[in-house]
Amino acid sequence: MPGLTAGLNIGLSGLRASQNALDVVGHNIANVNTTGYSRQIAGLSSNGSLGEGGLFFGMGSTLSTVQGIRDQLLNLQITNSISRQYGAQTRNQALQTASAIFTDDGTSGISYQLNRFFAAVQKLSAQPEDASVRTNLVGTAQSLIETMQTKYQALQAAQQNADTQVSTLVTQVNALTKQIAALNQKLAGEANSTNDNDAMDQRQALADQLAQLVGVQTYIDDKNQMAVTLEGGAAPLVAGVTSFDMVAQKAATSPYFLQVSVRYDTSLPAKDVTSVLSSGELGAQLDVRDRLLAGYEKQLDELAAGIAYNVNVLHSGGYSLDGTQRNLDFFVGTAGTTNHLPSNVQVPPSATPKDDYRGTVLSLAVNSAIAANPSLIAAGGAAAAGDNAVAKAIADLQTKVGVVDTTGAGPAAGSTGPFSTFMASLVNQMGTDTSQWSTTATNQENITSALTNQRSSVSGVDLDTEAANLITFQRGYQASARFLSVISQLTEQLINQFGR
Amino acid sequence: MTIRTTNPLDTSQLMLDLQRSKDRLSLYTQQLTSGKRIVNIGDDPGGSAAVLNFQSSINQNKQYMTQIDTATSYLANTEDVASSLETQITRLRQLAQQGLSTTNSTISRQAIASEVDGIFDHVLNLANTQVQGKYIFAGTQTQGFTDALGVFHPPFEDVQGATAPANTITYNGNNTDIVFKVGASANVTTNIPGDTLFFGGAAAGSLGSSTDLFKQIKDLSQALTSGNTTAIKTAYDNLKTIDDHVNNVITQLGGRQSGIDQIKTSLADLNANLQSVQSSVEDVDYASVIKDYTKENVAQQASLATLAKVGSKSLFDYLA
Numbered sequence: 001m002p003g004l005t006a007g008l009n010i011g012l013s014g015l016r017a018s019q020n021a022l023d024v025v026g027h028n029i030a031n032v033n034t035t036g037y038s039r040q041i042a043g044l045s046s047n048g049s050l051g052e053g054g055l056f057f058g059m060g061s062t063l064s065t066v067q068g069i070r071d072q073l074l075n076l077q078i079t080n081s082i083s084r085q086y087g088a089q090t091r092n093q094a095l096q097t098a099s100a101i102f103t104d105d106g107t108s109g110i111s112y113q114l115n116r117f118f119a120a121v122q123k124l125s126a127q128p129e130d131a132s133v134r135t136n137l138v139g140t141a142q143s144l145i146e147t148m149q150t151k152y153q154a155l156q157a158a159q160q161n162a163d164t165q166v167s168t169l170v171t172q173v174n175a176l177t178k179q180i181a182a183l184n185q186k187l188a189g190e191a192n193s194t195n196d197n198d199a200m201d202q203r204q205a206l207a208d209q210l211a212q213l214v215g216v217q218t219y220i221d222d223k224n225q226m227a228v229t230l231e232g233g234a235a236p237l238v239a240g241v242t243s244f245d246m247v248a249q250k251a252a253t254s255p256y257f258l259q260v261s262v263r264y265d266t267s268l269p270a271k272d273v274t275s276v277l278s279s280g281e282l283g284a285q286l287d288v289r290d291r292l293l294a295g296y297e298k299q300l301d302e303l304a305a306g307i308a309y310n311v312n313v314l315h316s317g318g319y320s321l322d323g324t325q326r327n328l329d330f331f332v333g334t335a336g337t338t339n340h341l342p343s344n345v346q347v348p349p350s351a352t353p354k355d356d357y358r359g360t361v362l363s364l365a366v367n368s369a370i371a372a373n374p375s376l377i378a379a380g381g382a383a384a385a386g387d388n389a390v391a392k393a394i395a396d397l398q399t400k401v402g403v404v405d406t407t408g409a410g411p412a413a414g415s416t417g418p419f420s421t422f423m424a425s426l427v428n429q430m431g432t433d434t435s436q437w438s439t440t441a442t443n444q445e446n447i448t449s450a451l452t453n454q455r456s457s458v459s460g461v462d463l464d465t466e467a468a469n470l471i472t473f474q475r476g477y478q479a480s481a482r483f484l485s486v487i488s489q490l491t492e493q494l495i496n497q498f499g500r
Numbered sequence: 501m502t503i504r505t506t507n508p509l510d511t512s513q514l515m516l517d518l519q520r521s522k523d524r525l526s527l528y529t530q531q532l533t534s535g536k537r538i539v540n541i542g543d544d545p546g547g548s549a550a551v552l553n554f555q556s557s558i559n560q561n562k563q564y565m566t567q568i569d570t571a572t573s574y575l576a577n578t579e580d581v582a583s584s585l586e587t588q589i590t591r592l593r594q595l596a597q598q599g600l601s602t603t604n605s606t607i608s609r610q611a612i613a614s615e616v617d618g619i620f621d622h623v624l625n626l627a628n629t630q631v632q633g634k635y636i637f638a639g640t641q642t643q644g645f646t647d648a649l650g651v652f653h654p655p656f657e658d659v660q661g662a663t664a665p666a667n668t669i670t671y672n673g674n675n676t677d678i679v680f681k682v683g684a685s686a687n688v689t690t691n692i693p694g695d696t697l698f699f700g701g702a703a704a705g706s707l708g709s710s711t712d713l714f715k716q717i718k719d720l721s722q723a724l725t726s727g728n729t730t731a732i733k734t735a736y737d738n739l740k741t742i743d744d745h746v747n748n749v750i751t752q753l754g755g756r757q758s759g760i761d762q763i764k765t766s767l768a769d770l771n772a773n774l775q776s777v778q779s780s781v782e783d784v785d786y787a788s789v790i791k792d793y794t795k796e797n798v799a800q801q802a803s804l805a806t807l808a809k810v811g812s813k814s815l816f817d818y819l820a
Contacts, residue, residue, distance in 0.1 A: 099541045104552060111552045115559040122563055126570045126680055129634055129643055384674060386634060386642030392681055398560065399684050420556040424549040431545025438542055442520075449516055460506030467815035 004494070006050070006059070007487040013060030014480030017044050020063040021473045028461045029470075036205030038070040038459035040197055042473075068197030071458050072220065075204055078451045079218055082211040083231070083279040085444035090284035091292070092437040094162060098293060099430045101154040110151060110300075111423045113144040114307075118398040124379050125391035129321070134374035141330070141366045144307075152300050152361040155293050162289040163257045169213050169282040170248040170260060173237070176210045177228060181243035184225045188241060193224045200224075210237075214246075215279035231283070234276040235262040246273075257289060292433060299406070299426050301357040304364055305341055306404035307331070307419060309411040310397050312340035318378025318390030325383070328376060333363040341411060348408040356408050514807050521800045528793040537784045547781045554778035561767045561774075564682050568764045571680045572757065574690040577631045579753045582697065582746055585626055585713075588619050589743045592717065595619075596736040599724045606727055613724035620717045624669070627656040627698055637694030638673030645672040655694050658714075665708030667718035671695050675702040683767070688760050692749055700745050710738045711745060 021042035031037040043065030049056035104111060120137040127133045183203040187193040194200075203226055207218045215231030228238035237244055244264040251259040251272070260277065263270035274290070277283035308331035315330040333342020341347050342363040346355045370376045381389025397403060403417035416422055530539045541548040595612050598604065604612070627637050634642040638655035645653045655673040675696065677689045695703035700711025708715050716738045723731030 096540060096542065103539075103541050103548075107555065111556055112559070115556055115563070119559070119563045119566075122567055122681060126567055127632070130632075380640070382640065382676065384640035384642075384676065386638070386678060387640035387676065388678060388680075392679060395681050421553060424552040424556070427541055427552055428545045428549035431541035431543075431548050434540065434542030435545055445516070449513065453513060456506050456512075457504045460504075462504060462506040463814040463816065467819060471819065 004487060004491050006057075007490075008484065010058075010060035011480050011484035011487055013047060013062060014483065015477060017061045017063050018473045018477035018480060022470065022477065024063075024066055025466050025469045025473060029463065029466050032461045032463060032466075034201075036201050036208060037461070038068045038197060038201050039461045041067045041069060042469075043067055066195065066197065068200065069459050070200075070204075071455065074451060074455050074458065075207075076218065078448065078455060079207055079211040079216065081444060081448040081451055082208055083215040083283075085441065085448045086212045086281050087215065087279035087284040087287075088437050088441035088444050090281045091288055092434065092441045094158060094285070094288040095292065095430065095434040095437060098155060098158045098296070099434045101151055102427050102430055104427065110144075110147055110303075111420055111427075113140070113147045114398075114419050114423065116140045117144045118395055121391055121395045121398075124377070125388040125395055128379040128388045128391055129385050131374065134321075134377050134379075137377060138366055138371050138374050142371070145331075145364050145366070148300060148304060148361050148364070152297060155297050155300075159257070159289050159293045159297075162285040162293070165285045166258050166260065166282065166289070167248045169285065170246045173210065173213050173282065174243075174245045176206050176213070177237045177243040177245075180206050180210070180226055180228060180238050181241055184238065185241040187224050211280060213280050214282040215277060230262070230273055230277065231279060232276055234273045235271050236264050237262065239264075260286070296426065296430060297361075298356070298358070299422075299429075301345075301360040302404055302406050303419060303422055303426075304360040305345070305347075305357040305411055306414055306417065306422075308342070308360065308364060309340050310400075310403050310414075311394055312337065313412075314390055314393045314397075315378050316340065319380040319383050319387065320378050321375040321380075321385055323380070323383030323385065326376060326378065328367055328370065328378065330367055330370060330377070331364055332367045333360075334365070335363075339411075347411060348405070349410050357405075511807065511810060514803060514810065518800065518803045518807065521796055521803060524796050525793065525800060528789055528796065531784045531789050532786070532793065535784055536782055538782060551778055551782045554774050554781070558771050558774050558778070560684075561771045564686075565764055565767050567680050568682050568688075568760045568767075571682060571688050571690045571760055574631065574636065574678075575753055575757050575760075577629070578636055578690075578692055579750060579757070581626050581629050581636070582692070582750045582753065585623065585697070586743065586746050586750065588623055588626075589713070589739055589746060592616065592619055592720065593736060593739050593743065595724075596720055596732055596739065599720075599732045600729055600736065609724045609727055613721045616717060616721040616724060620714070620721065623698075623713065623717065624656055624658060627694055628654045635673070635694075636691060637697060639676040639691070639693040639695075640678060641673045642678075656698070656714075665715070667715045667722070668708040668712065669714045671699070671703045671707065675704075682760055683763050686763055688756055690756075692753070697746070697749055700742065711742055713742050716742065 021044060024040050024042040028039050042063055044061050045064040046061050047059040049058045051057075102109070117137075117140045120133070120140040123133050124137050180203055183199055183206070187196060187199055187203075190196055207216070207226065207228070210216055210228065211218075216237065217229045217231065217233070219227045219229070221227060225240050226238065227236070227240070229236050235244070237246070244262050246260055246262050247270060248258040248260050250257070259272055260274045260282070261270035261272045274286060277286055308329075312329040312331055316327045317325070319325050320328075329337045329340055331337075333344055335343040337343060339347065341357075342360055344363055345357055345360050348356045379391035380387030381393075397418075398420070399418050401417045402414045403419060404422050405411055405414045407413075407415050409415065416425075527539060527543075531537060538544045538547050538551070595616055599609055599612050629636055635644060635655045636642075638644070641655060644655060647653065653670070653672045655671065657670045657672060659670050671694060673694045675693045677693065678691045679687045679689050682688050693702075695701065695706060698713050699706035700709065700713075706712060710716070716735050719731060720735035720739075723729075723735060
């Protein structure tokens with residue numbers, strides 16, 4: 001049978017256990033609003049018992065575990081969902097900005113300017129002798145070009161902005177992967193690393209942040225090390241205690257924008273992951289830059305090439321006001337024209353498909369000879385001042401199908417049109433892209449929100465629970481103290497009163 | 501089973517809902533203040549494209565209507581000249597008839613001839629009619645013709661002296677039609693080439709023929725002066741043919757005019773329809789948006805009130 005001293009020890013263990021449990025409750029309460037924090041549960045267990053004469057006397061209690069409540073699968077799902085959510089949101093934001101440039105009710109913008117240009121051509125066909133009608137045509141052609149160039153430049157500025165974001169995001173990604181590797185290192189040095197709840201929570205919070213920036217897959221191995229891989233297994237970012245930096249730099253193969261690569265094996269050249277990334281902010285910015293905005297620019301170039309080529313072919317065969325056939329192109333490029341298109345533009349089918357017609361919009365101008373002397377406009381199909389055959393043929397282009405080449409078959413083998421319909425379908429496409437990514441963003445937001453709620457339900461701190469635990473452990477502490485005071489009285493009885 | 505509902509969860513869900521509510525309110529406000537249903541093209545991509553297509557068609561149709569107005573002015577002027585020409589031809593035939601009358605003396609025939617000469621000048625003047633600085637009876641040579649020596653020649657010129665065939669004048673225009681586009685696939689010819697009207701066909705074959713009005717007038721004048729009744733009779737008969745031809749031209753011009761008038765009417769109708777369709781796609785339905793706005797506003801206020809109350813109480817409030 002244990003003695004009085006043993007009773008004191010039992011009481012003391014109760015005091016300590018309750019106090020430690022109160023510390024855990026206090027830690028939970030202190031972290032009620034900490035991102036990524038998982039609530040911890042104080043695990044009390046009874047101390048071993050002392051056997052004496054067939055009886056076993058318990059020896060009090062201790063705090064044996066502090067268990068973090070977390071669901072690893074949920075964490076994995078949340079990481080994926082966050083990547084997709086931020087990917088969609090970033091695309092949506094970029095497209096909202098870009099599509100605002102093209103918001104148009106037909107009373108301004110490219111479509112309107114196209115109509116004005118063709119209206120001026122029709123006026124020319126009615127009054128080919130009239131100098132003011134000719135001057136007006138030059139004016140409308142110039143404002144059509146200016147409008148197209150302004151919109152094109154706005155798209156380019158948005159692309160440039162995405163490119164700047166790419167380099168910022170890469171820096172942020174590198175900072176996060178370094179921190180994750182550092183936490184891996186810390187955990188690797190600990191004996192029972194799976195009990196280090198706070199380090200693991202921090203690491204998970206960093207993984208969530210990383211997922212916002214770039215699409216990643218995380219995996220925690222049997223040594224409690226978090227491995228981070230780019231989406232699709234393109235390249236590792238964190239392996240054990242090592243992190244691999246992403247690099248954003250201009251490459252020889254892509255002279256326009258930054259290329260993103262990861263060098264994870266020093267014996268190999270850095271791996272280009274630019275086209276692999278699709279989710280997270282980084283993947284979204286690359287997609288916006290290289291596919292969405294680039295696609296709209298391509299269509300504008302195709303439209304400009306269609307207008308320039310078709311007008312030029314007709315115009316160069318016409319007769320100017322003085323009855324001379326001058327073989328002049330109406331629209332020229334900065335370096336003149338070759339085969340009725342700006343000379344600095346690669347023309348399919350012989351050109352590299354990637355750069356078909358690229359730069360047509362920005363290169364385009366009204367032939368300076370014509371701008372200086374509008375009587376050179378070739379409105380006539382014959383040497384007569386009143387002949388309007390060419391002007392009328394150009395006016396017919398307004399409603400002609402097959403004037404825009406989108407397939408790379410060559411400018412003379414256009415497959416779509418008319419111009420105004422082509423423009424409307426471009427606007428439709430931008431709108432559809434914007435609305436699609438907006439819907440995806442909302443859906444992903446809902447999924448992330450549901451998953452986070454679920455995680456919060458599993459791992460979040462509930463103040464009512466903590467308050468109840470607080471009272472429970474407080475009462476435990478009070479009772480243990482009371483028990484100690486009883487033992488103390490017994491001892492006093494024994495020492496001071498016994499044998500008097 | 502009870503789901504553990506923890507403290508931060510309450511507010512994050514509420515904040516998300518509140519944010520969406522604010523987004524919707526902002527959209528409704530923009531719709532109401534702009535009067536447009538589509539604020540960003542992403543709101544309704546198909547609608548945005550449709551609006552552009554409608555507006556494009558409307559602008560094209562307006563363009564065609566402007567062309568029709570211009571065409572009308574040329575056709576009307578041409579018709580005016582053709583009508584005065586007809587009057588002059590009628591007078592010429594009266595004069596020829598008088599010249600045939602045996603009671604007329606040589607002197608009175610000469611008086612008739614001088615009136616015929618006056619009519620010749622008038623007809624020549626009509627042939628060189630200009631509208632807005634354009635000769636309307638010159639085919640496409642609407643600015644006249646400047647020769648290698650820099651001398652200007654109007655479309656019709658009475659070159660005094662030897663002409664072949666005899667009694668003909670020079671035509672400096674051509675036989676080309678001027679065609680305007682007045683619809684996606686509708687064209688109208690706005691002129692009558694001078695040789696067709698005054699010579700009865702292309703200058704190459706008709707100049708100096710029996711249908712050449714100028715030659716017939718000159719022949720008539722000569723016949724009257726010389727008292728050659730056979731020649732007067734021939735001119736009289738030829739003038740009848742020419743009169744029929746001019747009448748035909750007038751009918752033809754009227755036909756063209758009524759054709760484009762009909763096109764214009766249908767274009768105007770089409771535009772009215774297009775505008776109403778465009779408006780239904782583009783413009784805001786105030787009643788429905790105001791209803792949505794009010795509904796959303798109530799929802800937002802409810803969310804705000806809830807957010808203010810959430811988490812204000814926990815077990816801690818009741819612990820001493």
